[in-house]
Amino acid sequence: MTTAIYELTAKQIEKGFQEKDESIIEKETDYILSRMIRLMLQLFPDKIKAISFEKSEIHWDVNYLLSEKNHKNLNKWLLRMKGISMPPSDEDFGKLKVDLENWYYQLTGGDLLLEYRTEYLLTPKQACELMGISRTTLNKYIQQGLEISDTDSHKKIPRYVIELWKDPVYAIRMQMLVQEKKRLRQSTEQRLHEINKELKELNKKYKTESIFEAFADFNGDEMNDPTDYYIWKDLLEEKEDILK
Structure with a gap:
């Protein structure tokens, strides 16, 4: 992202919230969300094949869209896009994925669906060995929020969770999102x-x-x-x- 585009987008975000202009806020939210999805596909072609939405049409949660929380998130994502270190690590990928999934859920109440490359996925046995845990413990973690991909293969666990589950902040974020979805559904x-x-x-x-x-x-x-x-x-x- 060039400095000019960054500054223009930042100005539009501030204008939208200062004037309480829903159309501007929606436009900038859609732009940053779409840009982040494209960026992830460009940065991590070895990990993901596609990103799609649970529903064919996006319906914004207007209360959240216009909230100060979204205002802060838009500015955070803008800074994040500008400051992504190269080359991004597997941990960088995991954090981006978890945070983007959380933000999208708050915005729409829907799920962001990632299609992983088979070679990026682990079998439960491999995950247990890398994490140093039993299969019983892994199953408990999965119930709590550790991601498992819906595939026909026996490889189902994305590699990023191995390191990210050790991070208390992100372990909590993953689990809280799952708990929130359960609460609503x-x-x-x-x-x-x-x-x-x-x-x-x-x-x-x-x-x-x-x-x-x-x-x-x-x-x-x-x-x-x-x-x-x-x-x-x-x-x-x-x-x-x-x-x-």
Whole structure:
């Protein structure tokens, strides 16, 4: 992206939000989203063959589109496009993919679908060996949000998750997106059943039913791996909302 295009786009974004002009905001959002998708296809041809949308037509969530959160995200994506380091690493790919998927979901409520190249996918056995975990643990991670590709091959797990799952921030982002989709697509009874099941697993792991006892000696922001803390906290909050 040239400096001129970057500056022009940034000005249009600010104009749209200052004037509360939905057409400008939609235009710039569509431009940055489309540009990011093209950029990913150009940067990672060894990893992905295609990117498509769950639905043939994009229907924006207008409340989110016009929100300050989207305003900040547009500026972040603009900076990100300008500052992508070359050559991008596998970790760079994973972070871009997860963040773009999250942003698209917030914008539309739909899924961004990536078709991976077979050689970029791992078998469950290979993933277990690289992550140093059992198949049972891998299955648990998949239920929590670790990506598994819908393919006819026994290779289903994209390589980026091996490193990204070790990153607490991105592990949480992946899991929270899955939890949000479940919340919206499951019945209240189904979701409550699943929340209770996940809470029981945490109770068993930490040998207590209290999140305060489990993490009594820690501040969540200071943990080396705060993933369980935040998942447990969010599950309790969601359960409380359901039972109100």
